[in-house]
Amino acid sequence: MNHQARLTRQYHFCAAHRLHAKELSDDVNRKVFGKCNNLNGHGHNYTVLVTVRGEIDALTGEITDLERLDRLVTTTILERFDHRHLNHDPAFQDVVTTGENVARFIWDELVDAIPLGQLEKIGLIETRDNYFEYQGDRHG
Amino acid sequence: MNHQARLTRQYHFCAAHRLHAKELSDDVNRKVFGKCNNLNGHGHNYTVLVTVRGEIDALTGEITDLERLDRLVTTTILERFDHRHLNHDPAFQDVVTTGENVARFIWDELVDAIPLGQLEKIGLIETRDNYFEYQGDRHG
Amino acid sequence: MNHQARLTRQYHFCAAHRLHAKELSDDVNRKVFGKCNNLNGHGHNYTVLVTVRGEIDALTGEITDLERLDRLVTTTILERFDHRHLNHDPAFQDVVTTGENVARFIWDELVDAIPLGQLEKIGLIETRDNYFEYQGDRHG
Amino acid sequence: MNHQARLTRQYHFCAAHRLHAKELSDDVNRKVFGKCNNLNGHGHNYTVLVTVRGEIDALTGEITDLERLDRLVTTTILERFDHRHLNHDPAFQDVVTTGENVARFIWDELVDAIPLGQLEKIGLIETRDNYFEYQGDRHG
Amino acid sequence: MNHQARLTRQYHFCAAHRLHAKELSDDVNRKVFGKCNNLNGHGHNYTVLVTVRGEIDALTGEITDLERLDRLVTTTILERFDHRHLNHDPAFQDVVTTGENVARFIWDELVDAIPLGQLEKIGLIETRDNYFEYQGDRHG
Amino acid sequence: MNHQARLTRQYHFCAAHRLHAKELSDDVNRKVFGKCNNLNGHGHNYTVLVTVRGEIDALTGEITDLERLDRLVTTTILERFDHRHLNHDPAFQDVVTTGENVARFIWDELVDAIPLGQLEKIGLIETRDNYFEYQGDRHG
Numbered sequence: 001m002n003h004q005a006r007l008t009r010q011y012h013f014c015a016a017h018r019l020h021a022k023e024l025s026d027d028v029n030r031k032v033f034g035k036c037n038n039l040n041g042h043g044h045n046y047t048v049l050v051t052v053r054g055e056i057d058a059l060t061g062e063i064t065d066l067e068r069l070d071r072l073v074t075t076t077i078l079e080r081f082d083h084r085h086l087n088h089d090p091a092f093q094d095v096v097t098t099g100e101n102v103a104r105f106i107w108d109e110l111v112d113a114i115p116l117g118q119l120e121k122i123g124l125i126e127t128r129d130n131y132f133e134y135q136g137d138r139h140g
Numbered sequence: 141m142n143h144q145a146r147l148t149r150q151y152h153f154c155a156a157h158r159l160h161a162k163e164l165s166d167d168v169n170r171k172v173f174g175k176c177n178n179l180n181g182h183g184h185n186y187t188v189l190v191t192v193r194g195e196i197d198a199l200t201g202e203i204t205d206l207e208r209l210d211r212l213v214t215t216t217i218l219e220r221f222d223h224r225h226l227n228h229d230p231a232f233q234d235v236v237t238t239g240e241n242v243a244r245f246i247w248d249e250l251v252d253a254i255p256l257g258q259l260e261k262i263g264l265i266e267t268r269d270n271y272f273e274y275q276g277d278r279h280g
Numbered sequence: 281m282n283h284q285a286r287l288t289r290q291y292h293f294c295a296a297h298r299l300h301a302k303e304l305s306d307d308v309n310r311k312v313f314g315k316c317n318n319l320n321g322h323g324h325n326y327t328v329l330v331t332v333r334g335e336i337d338a339l340t341g342e343i344t345d346l347e348r349l350d351r352l353v354t355t356t357i358l359e360r361f362d363h364r365h366l367n368h369d370p371a372f373q374d375v376v377t378t379g380e381n382v383a384r385f386i387w388d389e390l391v392d393a394i395p396l397g398q399l400e401k402i403g404l405i406e407t408r409d410n411y412f413e414y415q416g417d418r419h420g
Numbered sequence: 421m422n423h424q425a426r427l428t429r430q431y432h433f434c435a436a437h438r439l440h441a442k443e444l445s446d447d448v449n450r451k452v453f454g455k456c457n458n459l460n461g462h463g464h465n466y467t468v469l470v471t472v473r474g475e476i477d478a479l480t481g482e483i484t485d486l487e488r489l490d491r492l493v494t495t496t497i498l499e500r501f502d503h504r505h506l507n508h509d510p511a512f513q514d515v516v517t518t519g520e521n522v523a524r525f526i527w528d529e530l531v532d533a534i535p536l537g538q539l540e541k542i543g544l545i546e547t548r549d550n551y552f553e554y555q556g557d558r559h560g
Numbered sequence: 561m562n563h564q565a566r567l568t569r570q571y572h573f574c575a576a577h578r579l580h581a582k583e584l585s586d587d588v589n590r591k592v593f594g595k596c597n598n599l600n601g602h603g604h605n606y607t608v609l610v611t612v613r614g615e616i617d618a619l620t621g622e623i624t625d626l627e628r629l630d631r632l633v634t635t636t637i638l639e640r641f642d643h644r645h646l647n648h649d650p651a652f653q654d655v656v657t658t659g660e661n662v663a664r665f666i667w668d669e670l671v672d673a674i675p676l677g678q679l680e681k682i683g684l685i686e687t688r689d690n691y692f693e694y695q696g697d698r699h700g
Numbered sequence: 701m702n703h704q705a706r707l708t709r710q711y712h713f714c715a716a717h718r719l720h721a722k723e724l725s726d727d728v729n730r731k732v733f734g735k736c737n738n739l740n741g742h743g744h745n746y747t748v749l750v751t752v753r754g755e756i757d758a759l760t761g762e763i764t765d766l767e768r769l770d771r772l773v774t775t776t777i778l779e780r781f782d783h784r785h786l787n788h789d790p791a792f793q794d795v796v797t798t799g800e801n802v803a804r805f806i807w808d809e810l811v812d813a814i815p816l817g818q819l820e821k822i823g824l825i826e827t828r829d830n831y832f833e834y835q836g837d838r839h840g
Binding site: 432435436437455456458460461462463464465502504547 | 736
């Protein structure tokens with residue numbers, strides 16, 4: 001029998017950002033992004049939901065090493081973004097800091113560090129009414 | 141590479157309703173719907189979750205025009221149901237106002253107004269412990 | 281030494297209501313209450329917060345008999361209002377069903393049934409952004 | 421046309437547990453489970469999310485008999501686990517009480533009592549940042 | 561008899577900020593404010609709780625004109641701070657943008673525009689674990 | 701002018717407990733505490749709300765040293781109770797582990813370690829519907 005389960009763990013960071021595409025004129029940026037394009041940026045309490053999927057280990061009853069996952073997300077994502085301005089991060093020099101792109105970046109950072117095929121999706125809560133989700137290709 | 145993402149946006153309306161099927165006798169209605177069939181109705185703070193799926197636009201970093209989505213849901217759903225009694229709406233003259241049917245109605249209203257294939261599902265929170273979800277066929 | 285503590289317990293009911301003052305004309309009602317005056321009413325998931333205050337009993341470590349409080353609120357408030365239309369309740373024939381008045385009614389129902397001086401306040405959450413609170417005079 | 425919908429209903433129980441695998445040494449248990457292995461156990465407010473899927477009944481507008489579902493979950497799960505220590509339950513004598521295993525146990529208890537093919541998944545919220553999900557094989 | 565009630569209404573804005581006192585050296589700023597002093601700022605989803613207190617009007621059942629309160633908070637607070645960087649606001653040129661000071665600023669803006677004695681307190685939720693409250697002197 | 705503000709900071713721990721008064725017979729314990737008296741205990745995700753009050757510092761804009769408060773609560777409360785069974789703690793050998801008593805214990809631990817007069821109250825969320833609050837005498 002198959003005992004596949006999923007674990008979704010939430011992480012949190014507070015960051016500033018501004019939606020602004022360098023390739024677009026100021027007028028078009030304002031039109032596309034509205035107040036999210038305001039000059040000095042704004043910010044959010046972001047919640048990251050990391051979902052991993054796997055077989056339940058018969059001995060430990062777990063599908064993953066939770067402590068290792070926490071360390072991984074803390075060192076690669078939280079220490080990088082928490083209490084930072086996302087637009088100043090190298091990852092977002094030519095990429096707009098939309099929820100879609102932030103979720104995709106987190107997926108890309110984690111997918112190779114998590115055992116093959118385990119990462120299922122990345123969720124990102126930006127405001128109490130806005131939730132983004134990303135599922136990229138699995139490498140290899 | 142494929143950069144499919146999802147956005148779920150929450151909307152809110154307060155409405156009254158009563159579960160009552162015209163084709164059923166009063167006794168059967170009471171048996172099937174219990175206190176939800178009480179004569180003068182009751183009500184809820186409804187939360188609507190609209191999930192759209194799409195390719196992340198390389199330029200804007202977004203999968204959809206959020207302002208347009210807000211306008212669409214506001215004019216077709218919120219202005220129609222907010223601070224209303226659902227059973228008095230023409231849509232529910234012969235359809236019981238269960239969470240399942242309200243979610244389906246919202247799907248049917250939105251599916252053709254949203255670019256082909258983008259709408260993924262409609263969620264509806266009725267009480268803090270009751271959540272409904274509907275995914276209909278995509279037309280055309 | 282004084283060991284005063286407080287317990288706030290939440291209860292829940294779903295009800296319909298309509299803001300409408302019989303002494304006012306339809307035009308004035310519409311002006312004062314806006315969409316809350318819509319003809320067929322609307323509804324909410326109400327949360328009632330009952331706060332009691334008292335000395336911590338040295339033996340049981342409690343300030344009140346919680347089971348008795350639950351029975352009291354269930355029989356006097358929840359069974360009366362849950363899945364009902366508040367405007368049809370005798371209590372609100374000449375009283376508008378605003379959050380203020382609903383909270384006051386709950387205070388008045390509970391204050392004499394709870395040991396002298398124990399009831400401290402009644403809170404009422406009507407929507408996720410609207411919270412009412414009432415503290416009436418203590419009788420006797 | 422196909423009118424498949426889903427209902428997710430939340431249930432709640434408070435329980436103690438301790439992560440400890442009898443087949444492993446005390447040292448390995450401590451290494452694998454960390455503070456969750458502390459000798460006298462700890463506890464959680466668990467939330468169970470039961471998701472059923474089905475065709476919307478044309479007459480009642482519902483996909484399932486909610487009252488029956490409530491009775492089933494109450495008698496088989498809540499009365500068994502609420503205000504209990506999970507490690508003392510016969511089900512967990514040789515099975516570690518991880519979120520994965522608790523969710524799997526709930527699936528196994530419910531899947532045969534719910535009409536064929538209706539149960540879709542079991543969710544389990546253990547802490548505000550930990551969510552587990554289980555989808556087992558359907559029998560028969 | 562006295563029918564005093566309270567209404568707390570929640571408002572929301574997203575903003576960037578940075579904790580930095582101009583009178584202090586960079587070293588001291590870093591020591592006092594830690595990561596909240598990071599150079600390019602960070603941000604939050606702020607929730608503002610405005611509590612007004614008053615006599616329940618015998619006719620309308622309300623203690624205040626809610627629509628007027630919404631307009632007041634929207635024009636004086638939300639349009640000023642939402643999707644902005646607080647440190648660029650004239651109000652915070654010589655005042656650190658701590659939760660305490662933001663709550664105090666909102667109090668000062670609202671206290672004279674709200675009927676005498678009605679404003680009771682300003683609450684400010686900055687993160688899911690940080691809540692600030694301010695009650696200033698009432699003028700005149 | 702007086703610039704008094706309040707900060708409420710939330711902390712979290714998961715613990716097991718059992719309501720049982722040694723001075724009472726088993727029958728009376730069962731009658732007073734119901735299922736909370738079940739033999740092997742149960743547990744909760746506890747949230748502790750620590751409220752401090754003070755003058756806003758003109759230079760830093762803060763009423764307290766938040767980092768110091770975090771360290772204090774972590775070392776005195778969280779490291780002691782998190783992932784533990786409260787009834788095994790020396791503090792609760794002759795004191796029932798009710799919410800009232802846990803909140804009082806936290807007050808007593810913190811009140812002397814926090815600058816004179818700053819601690820205002822301790823809140824304790826035990827379940828989503830149960831909230832306790834304690835304000836003891838200030839020493840000295």
